[in-house]
Amino acid sequence: xxxxxxxxxxxxxxxxxxxxxxxxxxxxxxxxxxxxxxxxxxxxxxxxxxxxxxxxxxxxxxxxxxxxxxxxxxxxxxxxxxxxxxxxxxxxxxxxxxxxxxxxxxxxxxxxxxxxxxxxxxxxxxxxxxxxxxxxxxxxxxxxxxxxxxxxxxxxxxxxxxxxxxxxxxxxxxxxxxxxxxxxxxxxxxxxxxxxxxxxxxxxxxxxxxxxxxxxxxxxxxxxxxxxxxxxxxxxxxxxxxxxxxxxxxxxxxxxxxxxxxxxxxxxxxxxxxxxxxxxxxxxxxxxxxxxxxxxxxxxxxxxxxxxxxxxxxxxxxxxxxxxx
Amino acid sequence: xxxxxxxxxxxxxxxxxxxxxxxxxxxxxxxxxxxxxxxxxxxxxxxxxxxxxxxxxxxxxxxxxxxxxxxxxxxxxxxxxxxxxxxxxxxxxxxxxxxxxxxxxxxxxxxxxxxxxxxxxxxxxxxxxxxxxxxxxxxxxxxxxxxxxxxxxxxxxxxxxxxxxxxxxxxxxxxxxxxxxxxxxxxxxxxxxxxxxxxxxxxxxxxxxxxxxxxxxxxxxxxxxxxxxxxxxxxxxxxxxxxxxxxxxxxxxxxxxxxxxxxxxxxxxxxxxxxxxxxxxxxxxxxxxxxxxxxxxxxxx
Numbered sequence: 001x002x003x004x005x006x007x008x009x010x011x012x013x014x015x016x017x018x019x020x021x022x023x024x025x026x027x028x029x030x031x032x033x034x035x036x037x038x039x040x041x042x043x044x045x046x047x048x049x050x051x052x053x054x055x056x057x058x059x060x061x062x063x064x065x066x067x068x069x070x071x072x073x074x075x076x077x078x079x080x081x082x083x084x085x086x087x088x089x090x091x092x093x094x095x096x097x098x099x100x101x102x103x104x105x106x107x108x109x110x111x112x113x114x115x116x117x118x119x120x121x122x123x124x125x126x127x128x129x130x131x132x133x134x135x136x137x138x139x140x141x142x143x144x145x146x147x148x149x150x151x152x153x154x155x156x157x158x159x160x161x162x163x164x165x166x167x168x169x170x171x172x173x174x175x176x177x178x179x180x181x182x183x184x185x186x187x188x189x190x191x192x193x194x195x196x197x198x199x200x201x202x203x204x205x206x207x208x209x210x211x212x213x214x215x216x217x218x219x220x221x222x223x224x225x226x227x228x229x230x231x232x233x234x235x236x237x238x239x240x241x242x243x244x245x246x247x248x249x250x251x252x253x254x255x256x257x258x259x260x261x262x263x264x265x266x267x268x269x270x271x272x273x274x275x276x277x278x279x280x281x282x283x284x285x286x287x288x289x290x291x292x293x294x295x296x297x298x299x300x301x302x303x304x305x306x307x308x309x310x311x312x313x314x315x316x317x318x319x320x321x322x323x324x325x
Numbered sequence: 326x327x328x329x330x331x332x333x334x335x336x337x338x339x340x341x342x343x344x345x346x347x348x349x350x351x352x353x354x355x356x357x358x359x360x361x362x363x364x365x366x367x368x369x370x371x372x373x374x375x376x377x378x379x380x381x382x383x384x385x386x387x388x389x390x391x392x393x394x395x396x397x398x399x400x401x402x403x404x405x406x407x408x409x410x411x412x413x414x415x416x417x418x419x420x421x422x423x424x425x426x427x428x429x430x431x432x433x434x435x436x437x438x439x440x441x442x443x444x445x446x447x448x449x450x451x452x453x454x455x456x457x458x459x460x461x462x463x464x465x466x467x468x469x470x471x472x473x474x475x476x477x478x479x480x481x482x483x484x485x486x487x488x489x490x491x492x493x494x495x496x497x498x499x500x501x502x503x504x505x506x507x508x509x510x511x512x513x514x515x516x517x518x519x520x521x522x523x524x525x526x527x528x529x530x531x532x533x534x535x536x537x538x539x540x541x542x543x544x545x546x547x548x549x550x551x552x553x554x555x556x557x558x559x560x561x562x563x564x565x566x567x568x569x570x571x572x573x574x575x576x577x578x579x580x581x582x583x584x585x586x587x588x589x590x591x592x593x594x595x596x597x598x599x600x601x602x603x604x605x606x607x608x609x610x611x612x613x614x615x616x617x618x619x620x621x622x623x624x625x626x
C-alpha cells in the first residue's frame with residue numbers, strides 16, 4: 001500500500017495520546033520527553049550530516065535558538081506552547097539558512113568548526129541579553145489554563161491533559177514522528193539523492209547538474225528548523241533556563257552520536273540510536289551520576305566510529321546479506 | 326584622555342603577552358591540523374588535561390608548574406603516538422577520514438573532558454608558584470603606567486622558547502623538512518625512500534606533546550576547570566586558520582593579533598565578551614578569507 005508509513009505515523013500519534021490518558025505515573029512522560037527530543041535532534045542532524053555529509057557541531061546552538069525564541073515570546077506576548085514551537089522553528093530555520101550560505105565557501109572540517117563557532121557566539125550574545133535572563137538564567141512559569149482553538153488543553157479536571165508533562169510529551173512525540181516522516185520523505189526524494197551525491201563528491205554532483213547550493217540551503221534550513229522546534233519547549237519543560245543548560249554540549253554530542261550509532265544512511269538510524277542511547281542514558285541516570293553517563297556516550301561513539309562505521313543498520317544489512325548468500 | 330591611553334597601552338601590552346601564550350597553545354594544532362591535515366579538535370581539551378596534570382603535580386609534591394609541564398610532555402608524546410596509530414589504521418588508510426575522523430576526535434574531546442569532571446569536579450583549580458600574583462609596574466608618563474603580571478610574562482617567555490624551537494626544528498633539521506614535505510606531497514616522499522606514515526606519526530605525537538607544556542602555561546595564566554577547553558577551541562582554531570595552515574611564523578603573528586583583539590575588547594567592553602572575539606574572527610576568516618592571512622589555501626578542500 002502506498003501510504004502504509006503515513007498510516008503507521010498517524011497510529012503512533014494516536015497511540016501517544018492514548019498513553020498520556022492511560023498512564024498515571026508522570027515520571028515516564030518526564031523521561032520520554034527527553035528521549036523524543038533527542039530523536040528530533042538526531043533526525044535533524046542526520047538530514048544534513050548523514051545525507052549531505054556536512055557535520056554540524058553546533059546543534060546545541062540551534063536548539064537554544066528555539067528555546068530562547070520561546071522565552072522571548074513568553075516574556076513579550078505570553079503565547080502558548082504550539083506558537084512558541086512554530087516561532088522557534090522559524091527563527092532556527094533562518095539561522096540554518098544563514099549557515100547554509102557558509103557552505104558556499106566552507107567544506108568538510110571548516111564547516112564543522114564554523115558551526116561550533118556559531119554556537120559559542122550565540123551563547124555569548126544570549127548571556128548578555130538581559131531580557132531573556134542573561135547569564136543567570138530565568139524562571140518560566142507555564143501558562144495557566146492554556147487554550148488552543150477554544151479547547152482547554154491543560155487542566156486537572158476539564159482539560160484534555162491533566163498536566164503539562166503529558167502535554168509536552170505529546171507535543172514532542174508528534175514533532176518526533178513528523179520529523180522522522182520528513183526525513184524519510186527527503187531520503188526517497190530528489191533532494192535526498194542530490195544530498196547523497198554532494199556527500200560523495202560535490203564537484204561531480206555539480207557537473208552532473210545537481211543544484212548543490214539550493215539543496216544545501218534546503219537541508220540546512222530544514223535541519224535547523226527541526227532543532228529549533230525541539231528546543232522551543234525546553235524552557236517550559238525545565239521551568240528554568242540559562243545559557244549553560246540550553247547550549248549544553250550534551251546536545252551536540254548526542255545529536256552526532258545517535259545517528260552514528262544507529263547508522264547515518266537511513267532515517268531509521270537516528271531513531272534507533274536515539275531510542276537506545278536516550279533510553280540507556282535516562283535509565284542509567286537513575287543510579288549513576290550524569291557525568292559518568294556522558295562518558296559512556298563518548299566511549300560508545302568512539303567505539304562505534306571505529307568498529308561499526310555504518311552503525312547498527314549497516315551491521316544488520318551486512319549480516320542479512322551474509323546469510324542470504 | 327590619560328586614562329584612555331593608560332587603558333589602551335595596558336591592553337596592548339597584555340594582548341601581546343597573551344598572544345605569545347596563545348601561540349604556545351596553537352603550535353601543536355598548527356602541526357597536526359595545518360601540516361598533517363588531521364583535525365584534532367580535541368587539542369584544546371588535551372591542553373586542559375596537561376593543565377590538570379600540572380595542577381596534580383603542583384598540589385601533591387609542590388613541583389613548579391613549568392617543570393611539571395616538561396615532565397608530562399613525554400606522556401603526551403606517547404598519547405599522540407597511540408592516537409595517530411588508531412587514526413591511521415581506522416580512518417586514514419581507508420580514506421574515510423572526514424566525517425568519521427571528526428566524530429572520533431569529537432568523542433575523544435568529550436571523553437577527556439567528562440573524565441576530568443569526574444576526577445576533579447567542576448571547581449576552578451590553580452597552581453602555586455613564586456611568580457604567580459606578582460606584577461611589574463613600569464611608569465611611562467604622567468598618570469600612565471603599565472602593569473605586567475609576572476604570570477603572563479613567564480608564560481610568554483616559555484611560549485616563545487617553545488614556539489621558536491619548534492619553528493627551527495621544522496625548518497632547519499632533516500626530519501622537520503620531511504614533515505613539511507609530507508604536507509606537500511606524500512607520494513614524492515615515498516619515492517624518496519622515506520616512510521611518510523612514520524614521519525606523520527612522529528609529527529602528530531610532537532603536536533600532541535605540546536599539550537604538556539602548553540597545559541602548564543594555561544593553568545599558570547588562569548585558573549581552569551574541565552570545560553574551559555571549549556573556549557580555547559575558538560582561540561586555537563582562529564589562530565591556526567588565520568595564520569595560514571601550517572605556517573609557524575604565521576601562527577605566532579596570528580596569535581598576537583588575536584591576543585590584542587581579545588585584550589582590547591576585554592578592557593573596553595568587559596571580559597565576558599572575550600570568547601566571542603576569537604570565535605567571531607574565526608567565523609569571519611572562514612567565511613571571507615579561508616586561506617588565512619599568510620598561507621596555503623584552505624577551506625575549499
